[in-house]
Amino acid sequence: MNYKPDKQELMAYLYDELEGAEKERVEQYLVEHPEELKELQQLRGVSSMLRSVKDKEVIAPPIFIPDANERRFWDAPYFKTVTSIAASLLIVLLVGKLMGTRVTVSESEFRISFGDQPVERGESPAVASLTERAVQEMINQSLQANNSQLTANWEESQKQLQQSINGSLVINSDKMDQLIKQASGASREQVSEFVATMQAENMKMVKDYFALTSNEQKQYIEGLLVDFAKYLQQQRKDDMQLVEMRINNIERNTNIFQQETEQILTSIISNVGPPQTMETKY
């Protein structure tokens, strides 16, 4: 018997949703295949573990549902749109009426105006009757008035300026005079005194300077002389030494020379005899 239940059948069997022959067939198979049975029992174990999970208690919140059937025709979207357009048109009309809006289209102008239209008044011709001459006159009058006022102003300010200049001149000259007087008050005596003290100071300074310099010069020249003397002495000493050395040299030379001549002489003297023998040989 090659029957083998598939997973679907096993599941249906596990949850007891198989009936009659099919159920028996699966049972038979499981008896014959204990390893399959074991596996199925493991799954059953998982299933029974899952069932140990308890439901959470919960309280249903009140749910209010507006009755959908009670929709009136004014709830319909198209009605709402139309109504809103009409309402806004009405508002526009009302506002236009309240503000007295007037729209006029004439030959070449389109005009929107608010409020009452201005009424052309009879005064305008009167304004037009103001002639050129009258305007000219009015201009002239005002110019004249202006000019006279300007000149008056100018004169007054000129006067004030003159006055202030004069006043300041007087004050300044007074001050100058005083200053000059003070300066002349500083008399010749003071000057001569000042010059005298200057001269005295100068003289003293020059004297001091000369004294100081002559002293220094003297010292310097003395030093110079001493040095020179020292130098001369040294020179002489050196020369003397040189001469001495030369003389010693000469002395030694002469001594040597003497000795040599003596030797030669002795040799000559000692060689006087033998020449006879020699002569005999001849």
Place this chain on the structure above:
Amino acid sequence: MAETLLDIAMMHSDTLISRARQGDQNAQGKLVQLWYKRIYNFSYKFFLDHDLAMEVAQKSFISMCKNVGSLQDTARFKSWLYKIAVNYCREEARKRKGNRSLSFDVVWNREAEESPRWESSSQRYDNPERQYHHGEVSDILQEALMQLNPEQREVVIMKEFEGLKFREIAEVLNISENTVKSRMYYGLDGLKKILESKNITKDTLGYEL
């Protein structure tokens, strides 16, 4: 899984559903009360996060109340509701993928996870109330569940915790029954491996079960 009164009420809520379909707000409210816990727990297990689960549950029920009128067959209410929840879960998961910000508390650390203290070091259960409600085991199991890929996770949760039949799951997910079964198989197998890697078997946990 029809064990509690609530479950029994859920099984026999056909009249309630048909009244809700006719726009009875009272009936709709009752349906919410009946199913809220299931949908919340489904999405909680999917995300392991209370806030996300609450959000998904609320969105699902708002959508349910709005669209229950268009439900054709009252018998399919359950799978229809789960379908809504699954779609919202997937949507939230997608959103969360796009925004990859991590809070400072939930920076995962492999080493810490492997260490024996990993459950207590996890900041996720810092709420004492939650800690009280969740034993160690269910924490471990739920963490293991989170490691499955979302497709297998959906199937495992719906099968194990929500008690849907394979046929119903296939209807919810709009896939074939065989695909559901094989996802279930791989999901269980994956869980087994994850738990084995943590050295957890039925025997080691036996005293707690």
